[in-house]
Structures are given as C-alpha cells and as structure tokens.
Amino acid sequence: MHAWPASEVPALPGKGRDLRIHDTATGGRITLDPGPVARIYVCGITPYDATHMGHAATYNAFDLVQRVWLDTKRQVHYVQNVTDVDDPLLERAVRDGEDWTELAERETALFREDMTALRMLPPKHYVGAVEAIPGIVPLVERLLDAGAAYELDGDVYFSVESDPHFGGVSHLDAEAMRLLSAERGGDPERPGKKNPLDPMLWMGAREGEPSWDGARLGPGRPGWHIECVSIALEHLGMGFDVQGGGSDLAFPHHEMGASHAQALTGAYPFAQAYVHAGMVALDGEKMSKSKGNLVFVSALRRDGVDPAAIRLALLAHHYRSDWEWTDQVLADAVARLARWRAAVSRPDGPSADALVDEVRAALADDLDSPAALAAVDRWAGQQTSGGGTDEGAPGVVSRTVDALLGVAL
Incomplete structure (x- = not known):
C-alpha cells in the first residue's frame, strides 16, 4: 500500500531541541533520546468513514513529533497501518450494500488526499492489515507454541497472563479494563476464555465474511492488536521510540x-513511550463514527476552507487536551492565517531569531503548539505595528512556521 506525497520541510538555522513528552505508561514526561534514526508507529484508520477532525487532530500531533525530530537533524522512520478488514468496515459495507474492498479503497484514498492537503508528513511504510496477514500468521503460531495463546471453538486468543507486564501501559484496574474491552471491540463475556480480558488473535472463518489461509490456524482473519504488532516488529523492531494514537487506544x-x-x-518494552492525543467533540459529545457527529476534512475542503486554516485550528489546542470543534474555532483559525500571511508578505520586519527559539522550545515541551502559535502571533503583531527593519525576518518566520508547524504561508 502506498502513502501520500511528502511536502518539503525547510531547513532552519541551528538545531532543534530534544523532545520532552508525556508518556502514558509512566504517567509523566520523559525526554526522548532516539539515535540517529527516530522510530515511531502511529495507529491508522479503519477506512469506512474518513477523515474527521478527531483523526486529523491525532495525526497532526504525531506530525509535530516528526517535525521536532527532523529539526534535531535526525532521520525519522515512521510507520502507520490501515485496518482494511475489521468488523466495523464489514458492517458498514453490508449496511450500504457495497463491496467491503471498494469501500476500504475509496476511504483510504480520501484519507490520503486529506493528509496531503493538511501537509502531514507521510509514513515510510504504510501497511494494510490484509497485506500484513502473511506475517501475522507465524506470530500467532509462535504464541500458541509458547503457551501464550489458546484455541477456542476455532478462534485463537492471547492469554494476558502470559505477559508479566500486562497493565503497564494503561494502569487500569480489572473492572475498568473489562468495561472498556466490551466497549472497544472485545468480548469479555464469551464463555470458555481463560480470562475475560483475553483478546482474539485469529478469528476463524465466518459465513459470508472474508477469510484467508491461516496455515495450521485454519481459514480466518487477524485480530486487531496483532495486526499492528506484526507491522511494527517487521519495520521498527522492539523498543522503538514512540507508539502513538488517540487516547481511546491506550486500552x-x-x-x-x-x-x-x-x-x-x-523483551521489554515494546515502545519507549506511549503517547496519546485527546478527543475532539462536537455538540458536547466525542466525535465518533458510531454517533455520526462528524466534521470531515474533505467536506471543509469542498466548502473552500483553506487546509492551512484547518491545521491552525488543530494547533490551537494542546494535543493531549479534549476539546470541542465549533464554527468559532474555525473562524479564529481563518483570521489567524490571514494575519500571519499579511505579516510575512511585507519586505522586512522585527528580527525572527527569538521567534525561532520560542517555537522550538514550545514544541520540545510536550508539543505545546498553543504556545508556539502565541509566539508567532506576537511577532505578527510587532510586524503590523512596523517594529523592525530586518529584511530576512519574514522569510525566516515563514520557513519556521512551515518546518515546525506544517503551515504554508
């Protein structure tokens, strides 16, 4: 599966700062210290209805991570999956009377278009669940052979008790895990499981649903979690730097x-840091496909909204915060974009040296994009009042906003 084209990232003078970021597993901030190549895995979409603002906010957060790392002169090895076969996708296809593969391909293509318009840096490896199946089957077989998995009526489950570190990412108690498992695709009430929390690794073939050759597992399809594990281990290996996604993915x-x-x-840990973005709401409720309360990037683009304004609307909120999308949020972003573009269009302005350092410092401090925007706002305000004669400043500001915030002025 191919990703989307990369926009050029301008090189800035000097070198950026190492990223200090909130790690869900430890409950506090840690300073990431990747080697020359920083490794990140971000969980991708299930392509039956893409891309709403919750998606966009999540991918914006991890785009900032990449940009901070690139500014430290590192390379970035970014991997993202597409869950292009799963129950919600199949259910939507049945509801709409559509072939599930055509639905997945169309929504994945739309997602690529949205990511391109928002200038999100693409993954080096963009991998669908279906194409990952040949690598998933041997992993499930290995877990069975190790006694970390078991068969139940033609399905294969993972035993959570086989990992002494289970619970170390989310730190939830058993009852909270059980409730969330039921809400988020698990089956804690299924009779015969060793532990209600045990997740499915391989679903045996169901009538009317797609299935693949699972060798000695029998025909079927993979569970949700083993999909990402297979892709991450193949392309990044154990102990990669950041596992990212929305906060609803922690458990x-x-x-x-x-x-x-x-x-x-x-080996331990799977990832050095688990980083989670907050949820975006609409009309007081979390924006979600199941509720249908969605604002789509593609719909805004069709209405003529500049993608740079959409991106500024996302950046106005700290990535870990839960926030609500409103018409005012977008209006504020449109106005900010106009002010910034007017400021950099002038032939000279106040020195931008301090601004570059402020934006770098803000983003290195747990991706504090609101603080970064405030720094650019201050420079733009000084520019508007005629406070400077540095002929190179507007260009430096424009390149800084492009390189670190992904906004083209």
Whole structure:
C-alpha cells in the first residue's frame, strides 16, 4: 500500500531541541533520546468513514513529533497501518450494500488526499492489515507454541497472563479494563476464555465474511492488536521510540499490543513511550463514527476552507487536551492565517531569531503548539505595528512556521 506525497520541510538555522513528552505508561514526561534514526508507529484508520477532525487532530500531533525530530537533524522512520478488514468496515459495507474492498479503497484514498492537503508528513511504510496477514500468521503460531495463546471453538486468543507486564501501559484496574474491552471491540463475556480480558488473535472463518489461509490456524482473519504488532516488529523492531494514537487506544489496543510483542520476543518494552492525543467533540459529545457527529476534512475542503486554516485550528489546542470543534474555532483559525500571511508578505520586519527559539522550545515541551502559535502571533503583531527593519525576518518566520508547524504561508 502506498502513502501520500511528502511536502518539503525547510531547513532552519541551528538545531532543534530534544523532545520532552508525556508518556502514558509512566504517567509523566520523559525526554526522548532516539539515535540517529527516530522510530515511531502511529495507529491508522479503519477506512469506512474518513477523515474527521478527531483523526486529523491525532495525526497532526504525531506530525509535530516528526517535525521536532527532523529539526534535531535526525532521520525519522515512521510507520502507520490501515485496518482494511475489521468488523466495523464489514458492517458498514453490508449496511450500504457495497463491496467491503471498494469501500476500504475509496476511504483510504480520501484519507490520503486529506493528509496531503493538511501537509502531514507521510509514513515510510504504510501497511494494510490484509497485506500484513502473511506475517501475522507465524506470530500467532509462535504464541500458541509458547503457551501464550489458546484455541477456542476455532478462534485463537492471547492469554494476558502470559505477559508479566500486562497493565503497564494503561494502569487500569480489572473492572475498568473489562468495561472498556466490551466497549472497544472485545468480548469479555464469551464463555470458555481463560480470562475475560483475553483478546482474539485469529478469528476463524465466518459465513459470508472474508477469510484467508491461516496455515495450521485454519481459514480466518487477524485480530486487531496483532495486526499492528506484526507491522511494527517487521519495520521498527522492539523498543522503538514512540507508539502513538488517540487516547481511546491506550486500552485495549496499545495495552494488548505491548503484551503481544513482549510475549513474542521476551523483551521489554515494546515502545519507549506511549503517547496519546485527546478527543475532539462536537455538540458536547466525542466525535465518533458510531454517533455520526462528524466534521470531515474533505467536506471543509469542498466548502473552500483553506487546509492551512484547518491545521491552525488543530494547533490551537494542546494535543493531549479534549476539546470541542465549533464554527468559532474555525473562524479564529481563518483570521489567524490571514494575519500571519499579511505579516510575512511585507519586505522586512522585527528580527525572527527569538521567534525561532520560542517555537522550538514550545514544541520540545510536550508539543505545546498553543504556545508556539502565541509566539508567532506576537511577532505578527510587532510586524503590523512596523517594529523592525530586518529584511530576512519574514522569510525566516515563514520557513519556521512551515518546518515546525506544517503551515504554508
């Protein structure tokens, strides 16, 4: 599966700062210290209805991570998946009377278009669940052979008790895990499981649903968590720098994925940091496909909204915060974009040296994009009042906003 084209990232003078970021597993901020190549895995979409503002906010956060790392003169090895076969996708296809593969391909293509318009840096490896199946089957077989998995009526489940570190990502108690498992794709009430929390690794073939050759597993399709584990281990290996996604993925997805990988390899941890973006609401409720309360990037673009304004609307909120999309949020972003473009269009202005340092410092401090925007606002305000004669300043500001915030002025 191919990703989307990359926009050029301008090189800035000097060198950026190492990223200090909130890690869900430790509950506090840690300073990331990747080697020359920083490794990040971000969980992708299930392509049956893309891309709403919740998606956009999540991918914006991890785009900032990449940009901070690039500014430290590192390379970035970014991997993202597409869950292009799963129950919600199949259910939507049945509801709409559409072939599930055509639905997945259309929505994935739309997602690529949205990411391109928002100038999100693409992953080096963009991998669909279907194309990952040949690598998933041997992992499930290894877990069975190690006693970390078991069969139940033609399905294969992972035993959470096989990983001594289980629970170390989300730190939830058993009852909270059970409730979230039921809400988020698990089946804690299924009879015969060793532990209600045990997640499915391989679903045996169901009538009327797609299935693939699972060798000695029998025909079927993979569970949700093992998909990402297989892709991450193949392309990044154990101990990569950041596992990212929305806060609703901390449990069960990232918790289970970590345990799968740790049971497979005997190594710990799966990722050095687990980083989670907040949820975006509309009309007082979390924006979600199941509720249908969605604002789509593609719809805004069709209405003539500048993608740079959409991106500024996202950047106005700290990535870990939960916030609400409103018409005013977008109007404020449109106005800010106009002010910034007017400021950099002048032939000279106040020195931008301090601004570059402020934006770097803000983003290195747990991706504090609101503080970064405030720094650019101050420079633009000084520019408007005629406070400077540095002929290179507007260009430096424009390149800084482009390189670090992904906004083209």
